[in-house]
Amino acid sequence: MSDVAVCAVRVVCLHDFVDADSCPGLALSVRQMTGSMFWKFDLHTSSHLEALLEKEDVTLTELMEEEDVLQECKAQNRRLLLFLSQDHCMQELLHLITTEPPAGVDEMKRFKYPNIACELLTCDVGVINDKLGNEETMLETLYSFLEQPSPLNPLLASFFSKTIGNLITRKTEQVISFLRGKEGFLSLVLKHIDTSAMMDLLLRLISCVEPAPLRQETLNWLNEEKLAQRLIELIHPERDEERQSNASQTLCDIIRLSRDQANQLQEISEPDPLLAALESQECVGQLLQNMFSGERTESCIVNGIQVLLTLLEIRRPVVDGVMDAQGFERSYAVNSSILLAIQPQLIHFHQLLLEPPKRSPMLTTLGVLEEPLGNTRLHVARLVASLLYTSSASHAVVAQELCRLNTMDLLLDLFFKYTWNNFLHLQVELCVALSEPQTPEPTVTPENSAHNTLVTHLFQHCQLVQRILGAWEENDKIQLEGGMRRGYMGHLTRIANTVVHNMEKGPVHTQISRLIAELPEECRGCWETFVDQTLSETNRKNTIDLVHIEGPFPKELTLQQAFSDYQIQQMTANFVDQFGFNDEDIGKIYTRLILFLLKCSIWCMQANTAVFEACSKEKIQPFDDDEEDIWEEKEINYATQTKSRNR
Known part of the structure; x- marks a missing residue:
């Protein structure tokens, strides 16, 4: 049902609720509003989508061409959901998001139907979730996407990850049971880890499984499958850079998610097995061995250090307003095994400062x-x-x-x-x-x-x-x-x-x-x-503060008046060596830009203050004792009020 239709239904309900005897003016207004709405939008006429559903030979493609098909699906249009939940329709939707579209089609239209199919499958409607999560044939069709050879299409991978991620959240037990029954599931995900959508799938399994006992079972399963160790194996000079980067980012996210969940879910008695594995001296030692084995590449070393930095985080800034119980930044203890593993390798890091990987x-x-x-x-x-x-x-x-x-x-x-x-x-x-x-x-x-x-x-x-x-x-x-x-x-x-x-x-x-x-x-x-x-x-x-300017804006304002020497240096120095901006002309342009922005900021503050004061003087009038008492009881003229409201 469209937004207009929903609004009209609500107005009709209001019309039925209003008592004409107690509120004659309001009842008249509602009657006028409902009459004009039905006249304007002609809601008695069935939509084109409904007309299509009346056809016996209507196809899924025809329905997907309709602009309001997704909106009607989310509004749980009964006839539409009955059509979509048929086996052949569900299989066709899954086929669209797991199969490469034909080549030679305009790129703007090539993924139109797969995108709509993904939105329909993930619109969080119970009928569709039940159909996907409860029937193994549907899950098998979805899972078949992982069995394709590398590299996966990144867009289709995102559709797949979004669909199965939604099922992990909504049909948790069924999907986890299905995935655990697949012997090579984790191997297939790691095979495609160069596609970032696979990272999202792994993090869904770690962070979106409820209730707590099932989450612990899932973490134990992933740990038994050696997820942490297998991700560390991917941070190796012999692997391609994209695979190393995604493996490193996944490990960092696992560490932070596991620590955050341990802080927030105090009722969990068992430790997180994945976090325990990553903080162990054995895992950290294996990561360091990979970084310094064979040819020392910048990609491997930087991605490995990213993981070490995350392991060494003892305080994290407040994110999205989430704080610890005392209202401060979240804090974590660093496992001593991490430092014990790093200490023997410090000589290699020192050597990197002397002889880094060659750069042009x-x-x-x-x-x-x-x-x-x-x-x-x-x-x-x-x-x-x-x-x-x-x-x-x-x-x-x-x-x-x-x-x-x-x-x-x-x-x-x-x-x-x-x-x-x-x-x-x-x-x-x-x-x-x-x-x-x-x-x-x-x-x-x-x-x-x-x-x-x-x-x-x-x-x-x-x-x-x-x-x-x-x-x-x-x-x-x-x-x-x-x-x-x-x-x-x-x-x-x-x-x-x-x-x-x-x-x-x-x-x-x-x-x-x-x-x-x-x-x-x-x-x-x-x-x-x-x-x-x-x-x-x-x-x-x-320590010179930003100048406070009273009255008209000065024609000239020097940078030294507005910023301290240190602030100027900080604003300009980062451009050099990193981006190549440092000559005298660029310096002048940059200085003028700062002054211009400063002037605009102060001018806007002054202008806003003046406008506010002017509006306040115009709108806020003092009470006059000789004026009519607005609270005095009097006869109400509903016709006049209605006319005023319409105007």
Whole structure:
């Protein structure tokens, strides 16, 4: 039934409900409305779809040509559902979404019927769900799609995944029982994992099965089929990049879904077997072995690190307003077996910073970058930052190994070498900040002295203070000669502030103060002058707020009036080295664009305020005691009200 028809039926029901004796005006209005609606839309005339259903030889294709067939199906048109639920119609619908359409047809029309068929099968109508889920012949026809050779048509795969996913949600027991009876089901899904729709199917099986006992049975079945281990096998240099990427993304989603469900469903007594398998030292070790076996490709290493980063997540931001019981971000404990598996392989990650997979030179507006940083080294930096974040008293061995390998010193070298790569600068800044904790720790013992070891290493071996002073002096010299401010200066400012903060009030302030006091006298004096004068002045400039403009908008507004020096640097530096925008003309255009957007924003706020005040003065009038009392009882003239309403 169309929206117009539904609306008309509701009005007719209202007409029957209204009492003409108690509400004569309302009854008259409803009678006029219903009469005009039936006259206007001629609802007594049957639709073209109904006329088609009257035909004895009507075909499914004819019905699918009708624009309102899907709407009528969702509205549970009885005659339409009786027609669609016939065996031959259901089989034809399934055939459309599982069989490649003939070639040579216009691409816009080629998948028209498969798309409509998928929408009809997934419109969540009980008759169709029952027909699909309760009859094994229907499920066999749907399952046959997986048995086709690779590669699958991505669009048909999405239709298949959506249809079977709907059945997993609506006819759970029947579909799970059917799939468990298929010996090679998981092998077929993983065979086609290069098609992203197969990822969705696996995640449906993990997250959409209810009730809890059946969900646990399903997870146990998937674990018995070695789902986690088989996905890890796909992250291998010998596999194609698409397969590696989808396997990695599936593993990340499984980890997050399993942890979220464990937090939300407190009644579950049994642990998630898939999560337990992925967090085991054996699985993490196998992943690392795959990443470093044979030729080291960027795809394999990056996809493997993505999984490790997900395993090392101990806090996740609020998503869609969902928080934990205390109203904070969700937090998770990192299994120590993960760090035990990673620690022996840290030397390989360190070596990747020295010798990453080869990349071609990249042309930027500053010239040719002979050796780009690359995604591999950026991800290794992210992994080191994550390891330092999760490192605790019981995981001091990881921090000690990083110090032994001198990884922090190497990251600082890359920080200053890649002047314009702010993505790398952020990760190195995090590493330095995490090496100097800003939250109190338990009493220091040999077992929990990881941060003390890192702090000593950072100041003595990496010479952090000397690097800060030297880079700042070099940047000042370049700018005095008319050159550009270095792209890392904003992050270097924050690193310097981190050192100062932790020296004054951090949990390791005594240690940092001692390490700075041990610096050569000249260096110590330069640092104290730098902190008291240069850094203090820089911080003052960086805390300038957005100007508040009163009255008419000024003709000229400088960028320095609106943004701090640090904010300007942050907005512009990311374009260089990554996208090649850095010459003087582009800089001017970018600056003008920021100013233009700023002016538009302030002008709009001022204009909206003026319009609101004008409307308020016009519409809101003070009460006049001499005016007629609107609450006084009086005779009601229904004809006048009806006329006014029609107008």
